[in-house]
Amino acid sequence: MKAGVVVFPGSNCDRDLAVALRQVGFEVVPVWHKETTLPDGLDLVGLPGGFSFGDYLRCGAIAARSPICRAVAAFAGRGGHVLGICNGFQILTETGLLPGALMRNQRIKYICRPVPLIVGNTESPFTSAYEQGEEIRIPIAHHDGNYSADAETLARLRGEGRVAFTYAENPNGSLLDIAGIVSNNGRVLGLMPHPERAADPALGGTDGRRLFASLAGSFAAA
Ligand SMILES: NC(=O)CC[C@H](N)C(=O)O
Numbered sequence: 457m458k459a460g461v462v463v464f465p466g467s468n469c470d471r472d473l474a475v476a477l478r479q480v481g482f483e484v485v486p487v488w489h490k491e492t493t494l495p496d497g498l499d500l501v502g503l504p505g506g507f508s509f510g511d512y513l514r515c516g517a518i519a520a521r522s523p524i525c526r527a528v529a530a531f532a533g534r535g536g537h538v539l540g541i542c543n544g545f546q547i548l549t550e551t552g553l554l555p556g557a558l559m560r561n562q563r564i565k566y567i568c569r570p571v572p573l574i575v576g577n578t579e580s581p582f583t584s585a586y587e588q589g590e591e592i593r594i595p596i597a598h599h600d601g602n603y604s605a606d607a608e609t610l611a612r613l614r615g616e617g618r619v620a621f622t623y624a625e626n627p628n629g630s631l632l633d634i635a636g637i638v639s640n641n642g643r644v645l646g647l648m649p650h651p652e653r654a655a656d657p658a659l660g661g662t663d664g665r666r667l668f669a670s671l672a673g674s675f676a677a678a
Pocket residue numbers: 504505506507508511515541542543544597598599600601
């Protein structure tokens with residue numbers, strides 16, 4: 457199993473993501489955002505958290521124009537798996553790989569704390585190790601995590617079971633309490649909480665580790 461983790465100027469969770477992926481058996485290769493192609497043989501591309509390009513314009517808007525994002529879109533178009541965490545989720549919406557937008561938090565404050573989440577979909581390769589409806593605890597760290605989309609998109613996400621995680625106590629104003637969604641083929645996940653920050657007991661929890669274990673399990677089964 458091999459994963460590429462894209463590094464943008466201002467990424468700050470790329471190493472943490474690499475550690476979490478290695479824990480479950482992935483070989484991890486860092487990929488600089490100026491590359492125009494991805495390394496051969498990747499099973500997964502990770503877009504990490506951080507403040508790409510200083511969060512200027514909108515979070516993720518400049519990163520979405522980096523050369524590597526064309527290659528990531530082509531990879532997803534071929535059915536590749538892509539995981540975008542926090543700033544990575546923002547980049548996925550800015551590239552159009554996931555619908556909707558992450559707006560400024562409702563109370564216009566940066567929020568950094570563990571939050572309770574409800575698992576909404578256990579069908580995806582990212583969530584199969586969780587129970588449907590299970591409450592888990594994973595940290596958030598963002599100022600632009602307020603998920604927004606038009607009514608039709610929200611109805612489609614809900615109707616197609618694509619809401620992977622919701623907030624049990626909505627911290628940021630996200631519509632439908634959305635914390636994470638998957639693409640229509642289930643292979644692209646964007647989420648604002650940081651599972652890589654809950655992947656080791658020393659970090660205060662392991663609820664995030666099961667997301668990486670789900671992925672490892674689905675590749676092992678393939
Ligand atoms: N931890 C992160 O990835 C931060 C995400 C983003 N730049 C925000 O603050 O909303």
